[in-house]
Amino acid sequence: MLNKNILIVEDDKDISKLxxxxxxxxxxxxxxxxxxxxxxxxxxxxxxxxxxxxIMLPKMDGLExxxxxxxDKATASIPIVMLTAKGEEVDRVLGFELGADDYIVKPFSPRxxxxxxxxxxxxxxxxxxxxxxxxxxxxxxxxPRHKVKIKDKEIxxxxxxxxxLEVFLLRNGRVQSRDQLLEDVWELSTDVxxxxxxxxxxxxxxxxxxxxxxxxxxxxxxYRLNTDE
Numbered sequence: 351m352l353n354k355n356i357l358i359v360e361d362d363k364d365i366s367k368l369x370x371x372x373x374x375x376x377x378x379x380x381x382x383x384x385x386x387x388x389x390x391x392x393x394x395x396x397x398x399x400x401x402x403x404x405i406m407l408p409k410m411d412g413l414e415x416x417x418x419x420x421x422d423k424a425t426a427s428i429p430i431v432m433l434t435a436k437g438e439e440v441d442r443v444l445g446f447e448l449g450a451d452d453y454i455v456k457p458f459s460p461r462x463x464x465x466x467x468x469x470x471x472x473x474x475x476x477x478x479x480x481x482x483x484x485x486x487x488x489x490x491x492x493x494p495r496h497k498v499k500i501k502d503k504e505i506x507x508x509x510x511x512x513x514x515l516e517v518f519l520l521r522n523g524r525v526q527s528r529d530q531l532l533e534d535v536w537e538l539s540t541d542v543x544x545x546x547x548x549x550x551x552x553x554x555x556x557x558x559x560x561x562x563x564x565x566x567x568x569x570x571x572x573y574r575l576n577t578d579e
Contacts, residue, residue, distance in 0.1 A: 353533055354399040354471055358382040359389045359415065360433065361407055365456070369402060369433070372460040373467065384408070386415030393425045395571070397521070397530050400471055405434035405445070413448060420449035423578075424523025429470045433458075484519040486577045489561050491515060500559065510535060511554045518565060518575035527572040547572075 356373055360366040361384040370380045381396075383389050386407050392398065401419065405412035412432060419425045429451040445453055451470050454463060484491040488501045496512060498505045507515065513535045517526065526534075528544035536546065551573060555562030566576050 353379060355379045355381070355397060356467065357389060357392060357398045357401045359386065359401060359407065359412070360384065360404045362404070365404075365433075368460065369463065372464055376464045376468070378467070386410035386412065386418075389415055390418060393419060393422075393428065393524075395525055395568075397524055397526055398428055400429045400431065400467060402431050402433050402467075403450075405432060413444060416445065416448045416450055422523075431466065431470065433463075484516060486519070486522075486561070486564070489558070491519060500561065505557055507554070507557060508550075510550055511557065514550055514554055515558075518573075522575050522577055525568050525572055525574045531572065 356378045358366055358369050358373075358380055360369065360382065366382045366384075370382055373380050381392065381398075383392065384407070386403075387410055389401065389403070393401075403412045403416060407415065410418075412434065416430055416432070419428065419430060426449070430449065431452045431454060432445045432450045433454050433456070435456045452466055454466060482493045484493065488499075490499045491497075491512075492499070493516065498507050498512065498515065514531065517531065517534055528547045531547050532544065551565060555565055558565075564575055564577055566574050568574055
């Protein structure tokens with residue numbers, strides 16, 4: 351669970367610092383913003399594994415922010431933990447109806463917060479692992495058999511190419527940095543050259559034919575799979 355990226359959306363600087371300190375101490379990478387608009391912008395351009403979202407935010411509140419995140423296909427699968435001073439049942443119910451995964455009321459125990467985050471991320475990994483068949487239209491990725499087919503014709507991919515395609519399909523629409531792909535696919539630290547990623551992406555695009563065009567280059571950052579038509 352190391353190297354997981356947490357986005358903290360909290361306008362109270364003291365609470366934001368407290369949350370960030372404890373999560374980073376537990377081994378997470380954190381980024382903090384104070385508005386829902388800033389959160390949406392980051393989710394559109396960076397790989398985030400979980401969002402800690404305050405309800406009482408300036409301008410667009412946390413509930414509306416949650417709603418927008420869950421309505422976007424590219425970010426809908428990202429877990430959201432609502433972090434707020436409101437503890438009434440109606441607020442909790444509304445948050446869950448909008449797609450929130452958990453709800454923590456201030457004041458909270460930092461230790462409990464870290465444990466809740468770990469539990470949700472662990473659950474997310476388990477849910478992804480159970481999805482054995484991935485794909486788009488007639489592109490099919492069979493994880494248990496380690497096979498890729500296009501119109502029932504098998505496409506021979508290397509182990510790394512297969513892992514790359516799997517990551518892109520699981521995170522469809524979300525930008526993946528070269529460093530993040532190195533960690534997730536090759537399980538290497540970021541001091542390894544990112545040219546490795548570029549070389550494999552080029553080969554994967556060639557082997558996927560028309561579907562290779564779905565893997566877009568995000569200049570200055572990395573790549574993303576875009577299946578929107």
